[in-house]
Amino acid sequence: MANHFISTNDVSNDVLRALVDRAVEFGHGRVRQTLTGKLVGLYFRRSSTRTRTAFWTGALRLGAQVVTFGPNDLQVTTGETWGDTTQVLSGYLDGFVARTNDTMEELRELTDQNQMAVINALTAHEHPTQAIADLTTITEEFGDLGGVHVLYVGEGNSTAAALAFTLGRIRGARLTVLSPRGYGLPADSLEIAGRLAGDNGGIVEQRFELDDAPTDVNVVYTSRWQTMGVAKADPNWQLGFTPYRVTQELMKRVSGDDTIFMHDLPAVRGGDVDDAVLDGPQSRAFRQAYHKMTAAMAILEWCVGTETGDPA
Known part of the structure; x- marks a missing residue:
C-alpha cells in the first residue's frame, strides 16, 4: 500500500x-x-x-x-x-x-x-517537500519548532503556503507573512492555515506594511519573487516588491540574538536578497538546500x- x-x-x-x-x-x-x-x-x-x-x-x-x-x-x-x-x-x-x-x-x-x-x-x-526541508533546517538550528517565530518576506507563493500549513500545526510556532499588497497568501490557503493553527496551537498571520514587521524573530525567510521565473500580470510589479528586499538593514531591524536567514533558492541577488545577507554569517540558505x-x-x-x- x-x-x-x-x-x-x-x-x-x-x-x-x-x-x-x-x-x-x-x-x-x-x-x-x-x-x-x-x-x-x-x-x-x-x-x-x-x-x-x-x-x-x-x-x-x-x-x-x-x-x-x-x-x-x-x-x-x-x-x-x-x-x-x-x-x-x-x-x-x-x-x-x-x-x-x-x-x-x-x-x-x-x-x-x-x-x-x-x-x-x-x-x-x-511545495510540500520544501516545507519538510525548511522545518528540518529550523529544527537542526534551534532543536525544537515550538516557540519559533518565522518572518516570511515576499510573495505568498507555494513555498509560503507550505510553511503556513506546517508551522500552523506546531503548538507555539508562529509564521508572519509580510507581502506587498495584492501578493499575499491566497485567501483559500490563508483560511486553511488559520484553521490548522486554530486546531493545533500555532499562529499564522498575514501583514502588508513594512512598518508592521515583527522584531526579535528567529528566522527571516524569503523566496524568489518570480516563482519559476513566471512573469506577473502587472508590468510594474517590481516597484511594489523592491522595498521588501531582504537587506542587512532589514535583518538588523527584525533580528534577535539567534536569528538566521533562509531562502528556498534560486535567489536573485540584488533583487529578493542582497549578497551580504545571502553570504553572511546568519545565512543558512545553502544548508537548507542540502536539507x-x-x-x-x-x-x-x-x-x-x-x-x-x-x-x-
Whole structure:
C-alpha cells in the first residue's frame, strides 16, 4: 500500500514530525540503504536544480534505482490520459516524483491506485517537500519548532503556503507573512492555515506594511519573487516588491540574538536578497538546500520503503 505525499495536509502531525526528525538524522550522516530494490520515477515538466537533484541523489543514497522523464517524454503530451499513464507506470515503479507547476488536482489523479506512491515536487499551490526541508533546517538550528517565530518576506507563493500549513500545526510556532499588497497568501490557503493553527496551537498571520514587521524573530525567510521565473500580470510589479528586499538593514531591524536567514533558492541577488545577507554569517540558505536532499530521503523512505527503522 503506497503512501502518497501530495500535500502536507494529507499526513498526520505525527508523520510530519517523524519526517522532519528522520531528515535531521540523515543530515547527520546516519544513512543506510532502506530502499534497495525499489524503483523511483522522476517527472519534471519544468526546470529544477535542487528538487530534482535532491530526489535523484537521495534515492540513490537509499539504494533505489531511478528512471527520469523529461517534459515531453510521456504520452500525455500526445493525448493519453493521466489515468491510463498511471495504470501503466504503477506496474513498473514504486514511487513517482512529479513537478508540474500546475494544480494539485492533476497529481490527485495519479493517486487512483495504491501500488505506486506519488510525491508532489511542486505545484502552483503548495511545495510540500520544501516545507519538510525548511522545518528540518529550523529544527537542526534551534532543536525544537515550538516557540519559533518565522518572518516570511515576499510573495505568498507555494513555498509560503507550505510553511503556513506546517508551522500552523506546531503548538507555539508562529509564521508572519509580510507581502506587498495584492501578493499575499491566497485567501483559500490563508483560511486553511488559520484553521490548522486554530486546531493545533500555532499562529499564522498575514501583514502588508513594512512598518508592521515583527522584531526579535528567529528566522527571516524569503523566496524568489518570480516563482519559476513566471512573469506577473502587472508590468510594474517590481516597484511594489523592491522595498521588501531582504537587506542587512532589514535583518538588523527584525533580528534577535539567534536569528538566521533562509531562502528556498534560486535567489536573485540584488533583487529578493542582497549578497551580504545571502553570504553572511546568519545565512543558512545553502544548508537548507542540502536539507532538500535529506527531506527527499525521508519522504521517499516513508512513501515507498518497507523498512524504516532506526538507521544503523
